[in-house]
Amino acid sequence: MVFYEDFSRVYDQVMDQELYEQWLDFTKRHLPKETKSVFELACGSGALSVRLAQEGYKVTGLDISEEMLTLASKKARQAGYQLDFTAGDMRELSGLGKFDAVTCYSDSLCYLENLDELQATFDGVFEILNEGGTFIFDVHSTYQVDEVFPNYSYHENAEDFAFLWDSFGGEVPHSIVHELSFFIQGSDGKFTRKDEVHEERTYPIDDYLARLATAGFKEAMVCADFTDEAPSEESARWFFVCKK
Structure with a gap:
């Protein structure tokens, strides 16, 4: 927790x-x-x-x-x-x-x-x-998924965390895959990595x-x-x- x-x-x-x-x-x-x-x-x-x-x-x-x-x-x-x-x-x-x-x-x-x-x-x-x-x-919107998100990349590096977000076109129409990585510093000073893959689709x-x-x-x-x-x-x- x-x-x-x-x-x-x-x-x-x-x-x-x-x-x-x-x-x-x-x-x-x-x-x-x-x-x-x-x-x-x-x-x-x-x-x-x-x-x-x-x-x-x-x-x-x-x-x-x-x-x-x-x-x-x-x-x-x-x-x-x-x-x-x-x-x-x-x-x-x-x-x-x-x-x-x-x-x-x-x-x-x-x-x-x-x-x-x-x-x-x-x-x-x-x-x-x-x-x-x-x-x-x-x-x-379909425009956001089809035209804006593909190959989108956002990286943030703060003092106690880092966040990487890269997006790629999905396999079905109007879909996108977001690959997220979090590097989070705990109270002990150590960093923990959390990876997530978010798949979204619109119509x-x-x-x-x-x-x-x-x-x-x-x-x-x-x-x-x-x-x-x-x-x-x-x-x-x-x-x-x-x-x-």
């Missing part, structure tokens, strides 16, 4: 904190004022969960990593909140309760392997939403809209890059605001 505490510290340093503020702002703009409960899919280390709680929402977070959820709970307690965090798979949401809103940010849906898994997730979200509820998510906007309609969502607005403007050909991130 000590390593995951070190990893969380580095993760939060590597992750642009301004992004969380932008996700929070986008959420607040598009949730009805009467929204009280928010279910955050793929909540990770809880950075957005705590921000949502600070805005007065009753927050429940789900993530597939129990280690990250432990860190999320610690982060919430340090901020003075007792939030509900659940370990689980976003493809299997049945029976988790009912909520006014569901969010899924940081292109987390792009980690699903195929459209069937995406459909299962949309079906589950529809089930746990209250009538009239809101589902907000973001994904990488044309019409594919997302078709799957949302199949799940039962009656309307979906699409915008881009944290704005309320329609996507352009070179938008990096698509946002969907869906109503049950």
Whole structure:
């Protein structure tokens, strides 16, 4: 667990904190004022969960990593909140309760392997939403995956950690493979290496809209890059605001 505490510290340093503020702002703009409960899919280390709680929402977070959820709970307690965090798979949401809103940010849906898994997730979200509820998510655009990410390389070298990120085109359409390496200094002064491979895939906007309609969502607005403007050909991130 000590390593995951070190990893969380580095993760939060590597992750642009301004992004969380932008996700929070986008959420607040598009949730009805009467929204009280928010279910955050793929909540990770809880950075957005705590921000949502600070805005007065009753927050429940789900993530597939129990280690990250432990860190999320610690982060919430340090901020003075007792939030509900659940370990689980976003493809299997049945029976988790009912909520006014569901969010899924940081292109987390792009980690699903195929459209069937995406459909299962949309079906589950529809089930746990209250009538009239809101589902907000973001994904990488096809332009970002096909034109920007391939051969992308980012290296950061700080006093107590180093971070290497290299991306390569995937084997299926609109897919990318990220190879990440972390070198993290522990309290004993020694560095520990952690390697991860992240495979992501996205789809044309019409594919997302078709799957949302199949799940039962009656309307979906699409915008881009944290704005309320329609996507352009070179938008990096698509946002969907869906109503049950």
